[in-house]
């Protein structure tokens with residue numbers, strides 16, 4: 001994981017470019033806060049601390065958090081994680097407590113960089129059909145809809161389709177706006 005062990009600054013907030021948050025790889029010490037954020041962001045399908053520990057500790061996963069402070073040592077603002085599977089990577093989760101500040105985009109860019117470094121050529125993700133905001137964010141980041149999985153989510157007895165989206169991870173892709181490349 002080239003360079004993934006250090007914090008990278010987040011994007012500025014339009015006031016001189018200074019940022020008050022940064023990204024860093026997630027560790028087991030972050031599980032409690034991520035679990036709390038899961039309950040806020042995904043109340044119907046939150047992962048438990050045990051599930052999160054299995055995810056973050058798995059050798060094929062790469063997890064990142066966004067947190068306050070130049071070294072990302074402060075309060076958790078967001079998190080994301082991927083699974084590496086050969087030429088494919090799968091975005092397992094992404095979420096932020098502070099929407100519209102570029103955190104989601106920065107988390108996604110970190111995941112894409114990790115996927116490239118891990119040998120992936122494509123990133124796949126599943127998103128709930130009724131999550132219009134996330135679908136727009138992914139489309140803005142270059143993802144296109146390639147499939148639909150009927151009834152993939154079951155939320156309080158209601159079946160909701162998943163939209164499968166994909167993006168090619170070109171080796172020479174320019175870094176997305178937001179934090180500088182971690183490599």
Ligand SMILES: CC(C)(COP(=O)(O)OP(=O)(O)OC[C@H]1O[C@@H](n2cnc3c(N)ncnc32)[C@H](O)[C@@H]1OP(=O)(O)O)[C@@H](O)C(=O)NCCC(=O)NCCS
Pocket residue numbers: 041094095096097098099100101102103104105106126127128131132133134136137138140177
């Ligand atoms: C999806 C989510 C992670 C996006 O994070 P975010 O920090 O709000 O997104 P950003 O501020 O980084 O915006 C990303 C890009 O999408 C664009 N965008 C954001 N909302 C948009 C919308 N409704 N329509 C079109 N574009 C949109 C932004 O303009 C930005 O593009 P830019 O950098 O070129 O300006 C966030 O909304 C979230 O945590 N949602 C709740 C959890 C969730 O649903 N996760 C996804 C599960 S699949």
